[in-house]
Amino acid sequence: MIADLFNLDRALTPQERKRLKAGTTPKGYAALPGTGPAGETCGSCAHVVRRQMARVYLKCGLMRRGWTAGIASDVRAKAPACSRWAAPEATEAGS
Ligand code: SF4
Numbered sequence: 001m002i003a004d005l006f007n008l009d010r011a012l013t014p015q016e017r018k019r020l021k022a023g024t025t026p027k028g029y030a031a032l033p034g035t036g037p038a039g040e041t042c043g044s045c046a047h048v049v050r051r052q053m054a055r056v057y058l059k060c061g062l063m064r065r066g067w068t069a070g071i072a073s074d075v076r077a078k079a080p081a082c083s084r085w086a087a088p089e090a091t092e093a094g095s
Pocket residue numbers: 028029030031036041042043045046047048059060061062075080081082083084085086
């Protein structure tokens with residue numbers, strides 16, 4: 001890797017190094033995305049939570065114990081539903 005060649009890792013602060021290692025892919029899914037009902041997404045799931053902080057973070061309510069204040073525990077609204085997807089309650093849709 002070119003970063004290793006120039007030893008760029010030494011130029012990073014510990015916080016930058018940690019952020020780089022964590023990556024930018026959300027990892028807060030309750031199960032593997034794409035294993036749920038076809039055509040459904042996290043955005044249409046009853047378990048999705050819109051958490052208002054400095055900005056809005058989408059979280060899976062089933063993964064509440066692992067929530068962070070950042071992207072590491074996020075889900076994406078357009079991610080294909082996982083096997084634990086649940087339909088929003090009929091009363092919410094009907095009102
Ligand atoms: S589909 Fe629902 S249960 Fe699955 S990760 Fe997304 S919000 Fe959580």
